[in-house]
Amino acid sequence: MSEISYRTAAEKLWGQAGAYVHEAYARHLPLFPGLPEEMPIVIGITAYGGCVGLTRAGHPALDGPRITIASNLFAVGRRRVDDTMAHEMLHAWLITTGKPTEHDTDAWYRAVRELSPAVLGHALAVERGTDRKSVRVPNPNYAPGGDEPRTVVRKVRVASQHAKVATWPSAFRPEGFDYGKPISCPTY
Known part of the structure; x- marks a missing residue:
């Protein structure tokens, strides 16, 4: 066969x-x-x-x-x-x-x-990874006179071509x- x-x-x-x-x-x-x-x-x-x-x-x-x-x-x-x-x-x-x-x-x-x-x-x-960027946002743990900074850096999603x-x-x-x-x- x-x-x-x-x-x-x-x-x-x-x-x-x-x-x-x-x-x-x-x-x-x-x-x-x-x-x-x-x-x-x-x-x-x-x-x-x-x-x-x-x-x-x-x-x-x-x-x-x-x-x-x-x-x-x-x-x-x-x-x-x-x-x-x-x-x-x-x-x-x-x-x-x-x-x-x-x-x-x-x-x-x-x-x-x-x-x-x-x-x-x-x-x-x-380019891979362009769907997120670092931004500075208010720190929810901030208190005037405390040790925490006023803002923190977080990654947020942005429009990208990944889809x-x-x-x-x-x-x-x-x-x-x-x-x-x-x-x-x-x-x-």
Whole structure:
């Protein structure tokens, strides 16, 4: 019996959508050195139901990461699937290179800056940690003549781009961006 590729299996299960995610993976692969030529990509309802994509590793049955793409994403358009594949491939690349995979890490921000010219067509000047700043506030323990200072320094949240960085690259597309033609995706 011959071995079936992930792409062949995906195409049998999800038709054009299955083929498209593997084509998107192949197109983006040069951006992620060290990722395997093929990766298992599942289409369906993602964990938690609100994610458009999810990448996981560490299951004993897997020898590396597995990407899941939400089946309803294909109705938005091809470029939206491309964006989600780039995002999930970044997670997979961070996993395979032993770096932290969370959105709020130096590794994620560095990769977003490095990949944005190729993925978005322009650079992004995003820095981790810009969502908080130090401010001087009145000290609730201050009493005239006491030992406590009149003010203290506290960290406060400020507007930042972290929510956009966490959903890169789609969040950086302009309002009304044309994601292209939808892709038919059989669902269960």
